[in-house]
Amino acid sequence: MAAEKKKRTIYKIGALSLLKKLEYSKQLDQHIKEGTTGSLEELAENCGYTFSLTTDLLVFMIEHLNCPIRYSKESRTYYYDSEGDLRIGFYPIEE
Numbered sequence: 001m002a003a004e005k006k007k008r009t010i011y012k013i014g015a016l017s018l019l020k021k022l023e024y025s026k027q028l029d030q031h032i033k034e035g036t037t038g039s040l041e042e043l044a045e046n047c048g049y050t051f052s053l054t055t056d057l058l059v060f061m062i063e064h065l066n067c068p069i070r071y072s073k074e075s076r077t078y079y080y081d082s083e084g085d086l087r088i089g090f091y092p093i094e095e
Contacts, residue, residue, distance in 0.1 A: 013056035
């Protein structure tokens, strides 16, 4: 039986490369779009991130990726207050 890889716990966003920050942000984006975030604690648990890292990622997404993220106390979920896509990569202009 193969030994399971031990999951590395990352506590702060500063320990991540830009590529990892973007990869993890994309995962949060998917939860936000699906409306399956729950509270901050639930979101962190569902993604396998620490509470601190999840908080830092949300701030990164808001401040650096310009994501219009809000939290609904009524629905207990994070959401975007306007429609859009989080795209990471190069997209040529279509003519």
